[in-house]
Amino acid sequence: MKKNDLILIGSVLVAALLFFIGYRVIYHKDGSYVIVxxxxxxxxxxxxxxxxxYTIKGANHGTNLLVIKNGSALIREANCPDNLCVKQKSIKKEGETLVCLPHKVIVSISSSDPSDHSELDGVAN
Ligand SMILES: [Zn+2]
Known part of the structure; x- marks a missing residue:
């Protein structure tokens, strides 16, 4: 193997690493967790x-089918009377929500792992 080949391989690895880090940073802005x-x-x-x-078991024997795909979340099916939740656009940014009032279901995006925190409205980070 020539020296030039090693340099080439090395730079490809560095580029891949930078791409990965950049992707993570950009991705983090979009929020990282879907909370039901x-x-x-x-x-x-x-x-x-x-x-x-994931099938959400809501209030009043309601079910909502939550689908997470390609970094965004939406409700694909629901047996609620108004079906407003199904008509909502997919969400992916922190603070965005999907709401099904008849089933008392709220799907929201959070940038931090909810299992790490006991308080929902914690300010510290
Ligand atoms: Zn609904």
Whole structure:
């Protein structure tokens, strides 16, 4: 193997590493966790980076199908009477929410891992 080859391989690795770090930094701005709340109680949380499908058991025997795909979350199906939650646009930024009033379901995006904190409204970070 020639010296030039090693330099080439090395620079490719560095570029890949920088890309990875840059991706993480950009990604963090978009929020990192999907929090599912039913009637004020946190029921589940998922990393926004992993594609997931989850059936939310809401109030009044309601169900909402939460889909996390390509770094954003949306409600694909629901058996609520108004279906407003299904019509909402997908969310991916911190503070954005999906709401199903009949089922008392709130899906929100948080930049911090909810399992690390006991307080929902903690200011410290
Ligand atoms: Zn709904």
């Amino acid at each position: 709340t039913v009637d004020g109680m946190q029921k589940a949380s998922f990393p926004l980076s992993e594609d997931t499908t």
